[in-house]
Amino acid sequence: MQKNENEGSKEPSVDFIRAIVAEDIRTNKWDGKVITRFPPEPNGFLHIGHAKSICLNFGIAAENKGGRCHLRFDDTNPVTEEDRYVNSIQDDVRWLGWDWGEHLYYASDYFGKMYEYAVELIKKGFAYVCDLDAGQIREYRGTLTKPGKDSPYRNRSVEENVALFMRMKDGEFKDGSRVLRAKIDMASPNMNMRDPVMYRILHADHHRTGSKWRIYPTYDWAHGLEDSIEGITHSICTLEFENHRPLYDWYLDKLEVHHPQQIEFARLELTYTVMSKRKLLQLVEEGHVKDCDDPRVPTISGMRRRGYSPEAIRQFCRRIGINKFNSTIDIALLEHCIREDLNKTSNRVMAVLRPLKVVIDNYPEDEVEWMDAVNNPEDPDAGTRKVPFSKIFYIEQEDFMEDPPKKFFRLGPGREVRLRYAYFVTCTDVVKDDDGRVVELHCSYDPATRGGNAPDGRKVKSTLHWVSASHALRAEVRLYDHLFTKELPDEAANGEDFRSNLNPKSLHVLSNCMVEPSLKDARLLDRFQFERLGYFCVDADTTEGNLVINRTATLRDTWAKIQKKEHKK
RNA sequence: UGGGGUAUAGUGUAAUGGUAGCACAAUUGAUUCUGGUUCAAUUUGUCCGGGUUCAAAUCCUGGUACCCCAGCCA
Numbered sequence: 001m002q003k004n005e006n007e008g009s010k011e012p013s014v015d016f017i018r019a020i021v022a023e024d025i026r027t028n029k030w031d032g033k034v035i036t037r038f039p040p041e042p043n044g045f046l047h048i049g050h051a052k053s054i055c056l057n058f059g060i061a062a063e064n065k066g067g068r069c070h071l072r073f074d075d076t077n078p079v080t081e082e083d084r085y086v087n088s089i090q091d092d093v094r095w096l097g098w099d100w101g102e103h104l105y106y107a108s109d110y111f112g113k114m115y116e117y118a119v120e121l122i123k124k125g126f127a128y129v130c131d132l133d134a135g136q137i138r139e140y141r142g143t144l145t146k147p148g149k150d151s152p153y154r155n156r157s158v159e160e161n162v163a164l165f166m167r168m169k170d171g172e173f174k175d176g177s178r179v180l181r182a183k184i185d186m187a188s189p190n191m192n193m194r195d196p197v198m199y200r201i202l203h204a205d206h207h208r209t210g211s212k213w214r215i216y217p218t219y220d221w222a223h224g225l226e227d228s229i230e231g232i233t234h235s236i237c238t239l240e241f242e243n244h245r246p247l248y249d250w251y252l253d254k255l256e257v258h259h260p261q262q263i264e265f266a267r268l269e270l271t272y273t274v275m276s277k278r279k280l281l282q283l284v285e286e287g288h289v290k291d292c293d294d295p296r297v298p299t300i301s302g303m304r305r306r307g308y309s310p311e312a313i314r315q316f317c318r319r320i321g322i323n324k325f326n327s328t329i330d331i332a333l334l335e336h337c338i339r340e341d342l343n344k345t346s347n348r349v350m351a352v353l354r355p356l357k358v359v360i361d362n363y364p365e366d367e368v369e370w371m372d373a374v375n376n377p378e379d380p381d382a383g384t385r386k387v388p389f390s391k392i393f394y395i396e397q398e399d400f401m402e403d404p405p406k407k408f409f410r411l412g413p414g415r416e417v418r419l420r421y422a423y424f425v426t427c428t429d430v431v432k433d434d435d436g437r438v439v440e441l442h443c444s445y446d447p448a449t450r451g452g453n454a455p456d457g458r459k460v461k462s463t464l465h466w467v468s469a470s471h472a473l474r475a476e477v478r479l480y481d482h483l484f485t486k487e488l489p490d491e492a493a494n495g496e497d498f499r500s501n502l503n504p505k506s507l508h509v510l511s512n513c514m515v516e517p518s519l520k521d522a523r524l525l526d527r528f529q530f531e532r533l534g535y536f537c538v539d540a541d542t543t544e545g546n547l548v549i550n551r552t553a554t555l556r557d558t559w560a561k562i563q564k565k566e567h568k569k
Numbered sequence: 570u571g572g573g574g575u576a577u578a579g580u581g582u583a584a585u586g587g588u589a590g591c592a593c594a595a596u597u598g599a600u601u602c603u604g605g606u607u608c609a610a611u612u613u614g615u616c617c618g619g620g621u622u623c624a625a626a627u628c629c630u631g632g633u634a635c636c637c638c639a640g641c642c643a
Contacts, residue, residue, distance in 0.1 A: 189572040200641035325575040559604045
């Protein structure tokens, strides 16, 4: 018993699918092989829910010696599928950090083989050509509680079936006039077993096979064959296919070919967003978001643009676990994962989103001092940089209050605070416009506190970020909030749907932001922490004269929490 | 009695007859040149009823609730 080897040592718990794989390896069920696959249909963009499946399938393959995971496009329906999706899906899987090596496949590559298998099934008496139209087939199928009845075409001879099927293939019949059906059991309590359709006639051109085929296989017929042909060992899919498993098994048993094990797990659901392809597409088409890669939407391309890292997404997929029951994960966990990663990896920089001008009255007019600033306190290797300080600079509007409440530690009349990496300053005067709004502050500074520490050891309650006015780069910053105001957007009032829960404030654009000059060389998708504000990245809309920046996530903000609580009182 | 699944803190997930643990969230406190990070602590749980057992989240039994299935979509 090799089991003893690990006894006593606490093995990390694994999900039920990894447990099955481990057991299969132990019993040598598949000659020790582990071959999984990720089989997207190229009819839409990948989202975080797909990432769960990708990380599961590629992850299991990577964790097992000699394991591999195929990327296979399940392109059996030419009406909805397009090449552009094939490309974006590959980009996304690769960006997430996975590699399928030479194992890139297309269901359409197997159309010829599938046709032969279908003929074989006909010859075995397990399939027949049915002339019923779609409506009739539905009628004959019965209901959930009533058995169906046999099609009048169910007992055609093998010869007639083979001949008709060949003519279907040759395009002799009109769309919808005939189908090939499996001959199983019209009284089965499982609707999928009531003589399911294997082939439909579609005079539609396919994105890869062009006009070669006039019949196309249905999912149930095609998918098991694809898995079988590729030698897949574990065919992992989502819960709604559980009812299809008997059919998956039936086809492969009747054909007596390699028979992978289908295993189902629950889809990912996330609070404050929607996950279905249909709804995501609807949001784009109706203009609620700009495009499929809008940073508010949980597509992989949207998250990439928002500033998410592949590491954070993979970490998230590891943490959510794998199970067989529907659950909705708190989006706070996703946000935690991105903060955790970005805290360790992103350089800190100073930027002022809502600028308030400050003048240091006792600071020399034309003086500029280049202050040393740490790039990343979590990573000593990230080094330091110089940040210019001068007489006039900007601070955040919300870092000043004329009449500060008890728990407000920042700047106010007569108060002293630290300017990060620079000096202690004390507010001496407040300038207002005609409407009484604060438009400018005057301060005095203590030259002895250069760098940010007082030689007399005096403390200050708060440290502010700032950007020197004459050195500042202008930027447009896009702030994002949850796309929906409700945790579960589908919970809508009578007659309404998820769109009624859209958050009107999910995007907030600030066009007059000031960032420190070190950002002048920033490139597309570069990520930063703006000190005290959050994590940000350079957006694709950036042009030569216009720096556009997305907020990926805020920092955890205890001051905001305090304010929220005070508000409620 | 149509069939197939599933129930563990607020959320997600471990514990495979032997102390119900972990993460997120929440709440305290310590540290801090980011109201960040880090650290420490606290609150909250086995769907319900019966049974077996020294011992049940786990086994048996009877309920309840939720999800999926009547595409020539996947």
